[in-house]
Amino acid sequence: MQLTKHKFNKLVKFARESPPSLDSLALAIYQNVSRKSRNMDITYTSEINDIDWNEVSSIFGTVDWGDRPADLVESAFKKSSFVRFAFDQGKLIGFGRTVDDGEFYGWVVDLIIKPEYQGNGIGTHIVKALEKDLESYVTTMLTAAPGKSGFYEKLGWVKQTASYIWPRTKGQSQSFT
Numbered sequence: 638m639q640l641t642k643h644k645f646n647k648l649v650k651f652a653r654e655s656p657p658s659l660d661s662l663a664l665a666i667y668q669n670v671s672r673k674s675r676n677m678d679i680t681y682t683s684e685i686n687d688i689d690w691n692e693v694s695s696i697f698g699t700v701d702w703g704d705r706p707a708d709l710v711e712s713a714f715k716k717s718s719f720v721r722f723a724f725d726q727g728k729l730i731g732f733g734r735t736v737d738d739g740e741f742y743g744w745v746v747d748l749i750i751k752p753e754y755q756g757n758g759i760g761t762h763i764v765k766a767l768e769k770d771l772e773s774y775v776t777t778m779l780t781a782a783p784g785k786s787g788f789y790e791k792l793g794w795v796k797q798t799a800s801y802i803w804p805r806t807k808g809q810s811q812s813f814t
């Protein structure tokens with residue numbers, strides 16, 4: 638991943654506004670250097686048969702979406718028409734999938750990139766691949782997690798104001814943006 642001038646300027650602006658701690662700076666440098674020295678080469682697949690579902694479950698554990706046991710995750714992903722998994726040298730580092738009827742309506746769901754790999758264009762790659770998979774559908778939607786709208790808007794997704802959720806939890810009965 639190249640550090641473009643645009644990204645560099647954004648980083649400088651961010652660091653000026655909220656100076657990072659020495660620890661987080663050291664971690665960022667370590668992650669960047671170690672990735673470069675390993676010549677990070679991300680590969681993507683929609684092949685589902687060799688997936689380690691415990692790994693998928695543990696990546697779900699990096700976000701606050703509730704427990705996702707491996708057997709249930711496997712069953713859910715196998716019902717998706719489209720899936721994408723990202724690997725770094727054979728190690729699963731992220732994924733995304735669709736929930737769809739195979740013809741008309743498709744939702745992009747469960748997009749997660751491992752925290753230490755975020756910000757490298759991997760989420761973008763997966764969303765674009767799923768967008769293409771759903772190209773012939775009449776409606777393609779998603780629900781952005783809190784704070785993630787900017788990511789999707791950058792990719793050209795348009796915010797709707799008439800989507801509804803049937804609240805299954807107290808949290809879901811609040812409107813969030």
Ligand SMILES: CC(C)(COP(=O)(O)OP(=O)(O)OC[C@H]1O[C@@H](n2cnc3c(N)ncnc32)[C@H](O)[C@@H]1OP(=O)(O)O)[C@@H](O)C(=O)NCCC(=O)NCCS
Pocket residue numbers: 644700747748749750751754755756757758759760761762780781782784785786787788791
């Ligand atoms: C949201 C997520 C999938 C983004 O994936 P990623 O690989 O880190 O994102 P990318 O590197 O492709 O980012 C693409 C662009 O979106 C921007 N972006 C990323 N997260 C953003 C956010 N929360 N708000 C605004 N912009 C964001 C990046 O800065 C980048 O911009 P640039 O091209 O100008 O540099 C990832 O952060 C993640 O897995 N988060 C935790 C799980 C989650 O919330 N998933 C979303 C469910 S709806």
